Amino acid sequence: MTKKWFKVLTGAMMVASVVTLSACGAGGEKPAATTDSKTAAATPATSDKPVTLRIVWWGSQTRHEATQKALDLYTTKHPNVKFEPEFSGFDGYFQKLSTQAAAHNAADIIQMDAAYLAEYAGRGQLADLSQGINLADVDKALVDSGKYSSKQFAIPLGNNAMGMGYNKAVVDSLGIKAPSDGWTWDDYFQFGKEAKAKLGADKFALYNSLNDLFSYDMYQLSKGKGYSVTQEGKFNIDKDTWMEWANKHLELTKAGVILPPDQWATDKIGDPKQDVVINGKSLIRRTFASEFPGLATNLKGAALVTSPKGSGYLKPSMFWSVSADSKNAAESKKFIDWFINDQEAADILGTSRGIPVSKKILKVMEPTFNPTDKAQVDLINKTAPNAQPFNPGAVGWGNFQKDYASIVDLLSFGKSTVDKTYDEIVKKAKEYEKNASQIAK
Numbered sequence: 001m002t003k004k005w006f007k008v009l010t011g012a013m014m015v016a017s018v019v020t021l022s023a024c025g026a027g028g029e030k031p032a033a034t035t036d037s038k039t040a041a042a043t044p045a046t047s048d049k050p051v052t053l054r055i056v057w058w059g060s061q062t063r064h065e066a067t068q069k070a071l072d073l074y075t076t077k078h079p080n081v082k083f084e085p086e087f088s089g090f091d092g093y094f095q096k097l098s099t100q101a102a103a104h105n106a107a108d109i110i111q112m113d114a115a116y117l118a119e120y121a122g123r124g125q126l127a128d129l130s131q132g133i134n135l136a137d138v139d140k141a142l143v144d145s146g147k148y149s150s151k152q153f154a155i156p157l158g159n160n161a162m163g164m165g166y167n168k169a170v171v172d173s174l175g176i177k178a179p180s181d182g183w184t185w186d187d188y189f190q191f192g193k194e195a196k197a198k199l200g201a202d203k204f205a206l207y208n209s210l211n212d213l214f215s216y217d218m219y220q221l222s223k224g225k226g227y228s229v230t231q232e233g234k235f236n237i238d239k240d241t242w243m244e245w246a247n248k249h250l251e252l253t254k255a256g257v258i259l260p261p262d263q264w265a266t267d268k269i270g271d272p273k274q275d276v277v278i279n280g281k282s283l284i285r286r287t288f289a290s291e292f293p294g295l296a297t298n299l300k301g302a303a304l305v306t307s308p309k310g311s312g313y314l315k316p317s318m319f320w321s322v323s324a325d326s327k328n329a330a331e332s333k334k335f336i337d338w339f340i341n342d343q344e345a346a347d348i349l350g351t352s353r354g355i356p357v358s359k360k361i362l363k364v365m366e367p368t369f370n371p372t373d374k375a376q377v378d379l380i381n382k383t384a385p386n387a388q389p390f391n392p393g394a395v396g397w398g399n400f401q402k403d404y405a406s407i408v409d410l411l412s413f414g415k416s417t418v419d420k421t422y423d424e425i426v427k428k429a430k431e432y433e434k435n436a437s438q439i440a441k
C-alpha cells in the first residue's frame with residue numbers, strides 16, 4: 001500500500017462511521033458514489049449448475065449461529081448452491097489459513113482481517129473483487145479499506161470501533177465509580193485498584209493485557225507515539241513507553257489487581273467458558289464494537305465504554321475475500337453481494353459483524369436495534385470525533401502479534417526480565433522488517 005493511499009484512508013476512516021450513521025436519519029438521501037463505477041456493476045452471470053462453496057470465518061457463537069442461518073436462507077433461494085462452512089475463534093485462524101493458502105487449498109470465501117489483507121493480497125492469494133459486487137451504498141472510506149494497490153481484494157462487512165467491554169452488573173454491586181467515556185489510562189488503573197479492594201483476595205479486576213499487542217498499541221497511541229508497527233513496515237515500539245506499560249502490569253499483577261498469567265493463559269474472546277470477563281475472572285477487557293454482541297449474549301449486565309483517552313480508533317470490522325484459487329469466484333461474488341445488500345440477510349445477521357455497511361440496510365434496521373446494537377452505534381459515534389488514524393497493517397507483519405505474545409509470556413510467567421523482553425521483541429521485529437522488505441521487492 002502506498003503512503004498516499006494510507007493518508008487518504010486514515011483521514012477518511014475517522015469520519016466514515018459518523019457519515020454512515022448520520023445519513024440514516026435523512027430521508028431521500030442519495031447513495032454515496034464509489035471511486036469506480038465498476039464496483040456498482042450488476043452481479044456476474046452465474047449458472048444453475050450445482051456448486052459447493054467453502055466458507056470460513058471466526059467469531060463468537062452468536063456470529064456462528066447468525067451466519068449459518070444466513071447460509072441456509074441463501075441455499076433456499078439458490079438451491080444449486082450449498083456451503084461447507086468452517087468457523088472458529090480468532091486464535092489459530094490465520095495460522096490455518098496461511099497453511100491452506102500456501103497449498104492452494106484455501107476456502108472459496110474467506111473472512112479477512114485488515115491486519116492481514118496486505119499480506120494475502122500482496123502474495124497474490126486473493127481474487128480481484130473490483131467488479132461484480134454492488135458497493136454503491138457503502139461509504140467510500142470503507143470501500144477503500146478493502147483495497148491493495150488500487151484493486152478491491154476485500155469487501156467490508158461492518159463499521160467498528162475499539163473500546164472496552166466490562167461487567168457493569170458487578171461493578172455497580174461493588175459501589176465503585178464505573179468506567180466512563182473520556183477516561184484516561186490512569187483512571188483505568190485506578191478503577192482496577194478500587195475494584196480489587198472490594199472484590200477480595202481471590203478475585204481480580206483487570207484483564208491481563210501485557211501480551212496483547214492491540215492493548216499496547218492503544219497505550220502507545222495515547223502517548224502520541226503512533227502504532228507499534230508503521231504502515232511502511234517499520235518497528236515502532238517506543239522503549240520507555242513499553243517499559244512503563246510492562247512495569248505497571250507486573251506491579252498490578254503482584255498486587256492482585258490484574259489477573260495472574262496462569263488464569264488468563266486459556267482466554268478466548270467471546271467464548272462462553274473461556275473469555276475471562278464472561279466467566280467472571282476479570283471485570284473488563286478491550287473489545288471491538290463488533291465483538292460486543294458475543295459478550296452481551298453471554299454476560300448479563302455487560303456494557304461498553306470508550307477506550308482511554310487518545311487510544312480509540314475506527315476500522316472496518318472485517319471483510320469477505322475470495323481465494324485466488326477458487327474455481328467458483330463468480331458464485332462467491334454473487335453471495336457476497338447478497339450478504340451485504342439483501343434485507344432478509346440483514347435481518348438474520350443483525351450486528352453480528354458490526355454495524356451494517358449498506359446505508360439502505362442501516363436505514364431500515366436502526367429503528368429496530370436492541371440495546372446491544374445501540375451500544376455499538378454509540379461507541380462508534382463517541383469514538384469518531386477524536387479517533388486515532390486507522391493502521392490497516394503492513395505487508396509481512398501478519399503474525400507479529402502472535403510472536404510478540406509468545407515473547408512477552410516469558411516475562412509474565414517470571415522467566416525473563418523487562419529489559420531482556422524488550423530486546424527479544426526488537427530482535428524478532430528485525431526479522432519481520434527484513435521479511436517485509438523482501439516482499440516489497
